[in-house]
Amino acid sequence: MEEKRTCKSICKQFKVKKPLHGGRYAAGHARCQTCDIWIDYRCGHLKDGASAKQESVGWYCNCCNFKVRKNPRHTKYKVKLRSSDTATAGKSAIDLSYFNKCRAQMIHGIAKCLPRSYGDFNMSRFKDQLKEHKVSALDVEHEFDSPIKNLVKLAYSTDPPNKMSLILEFDLVKRRLGTVPTKDNLNKHSKFDVSQYESEFPSWEHFLERLGYDPWYKSTR
Ligand SMILES: [Zn+2]
Numbered sequence: 001m002e003e004k005r006t007c008k009s010i011c012k013q014f015k016v017k018k019p020l021h022g023g024r025y026a027a028g029h030a031r032c033q034t035c036d037i038w039i040d041y042r043c044g045h046l047k048d049g050a051s052a053k054q055e056s057v058g059w060y061c062n063c064c065n066f067k068v069r070k071n072p073r074h075t076k077y078k079v080k081l082r083s084s085d086t087a088t089a090g091k092s093a094i095d096l097s098y099f100n101k102c103r104a105q106m107i108h109g110i111a112k113c114l115p116r117s118y119g120d121f122n123m124s125r126f127k128d129q130l131k132e133h134k135v136s137a138l139d140v141e142h143e144f145d146s147p148i149k150n151l152v153k154l155a156y157s158t159d160p161p162n163k164m165s166l167i168l169e170f171d172l173v174k175r176r177l178g179t180v181p182t183k184d185n186l187n188k189h190s191k192f193d194v195s196q197y198e199s200e201f202p203s204w205e206h207f208l209e210r211l212g213y214d215p216w217y218k219s220t221r
């Protein structure tokens, strides 16, 4: 027997707002994909029917009875994600933990020159694009002490995401919308949650500022 997924609107009264600081998941919020809503433990129960507690993991939505997503999509890697710079650095030999404005804008410059998928990547076209965007490959390689193709690879490694792939995704959404994405835009169009940005960068505003955008531009939704 297959259970039908339906929202009975019980969840509405438990809808939780985005915290002012830090990510949703960090605040204990969970995403019910059936009800398409952010809720917390007050709208949850455990497998045995007991009410979910603040610290419970893996609970079910009281409204639709389906399991909620209590963590970002790639959360097996959440711990890794938090200390991700070391993890990523080990894998790719590029250390992005130091991330000043200059580095952020170099990476953003590279992202602007990349196609949506790695399958469409073409080195000579990429180099032309870099010239067009006035990004010096030599400067980049010098700054990150690594061949630029390693940064390109990093941009397409999304599991777990890293600063480079988060910035590429941000730019792809920006290209699609034709404007700087807001948090809401990003949650709607990006394959990453805003919470993933907020765990990799100190805050959303900080992220925008590093990339050279006005952090208050529409950032408060
Ligand atoms: Zn519901």
Ligand SMILES: [Zn+2]
Binding pocket: 007, 011, 032, 033, 034, 035, 036, 061, 062, 063, 064, 065, 066
């Ligand atoms: Zn639900």
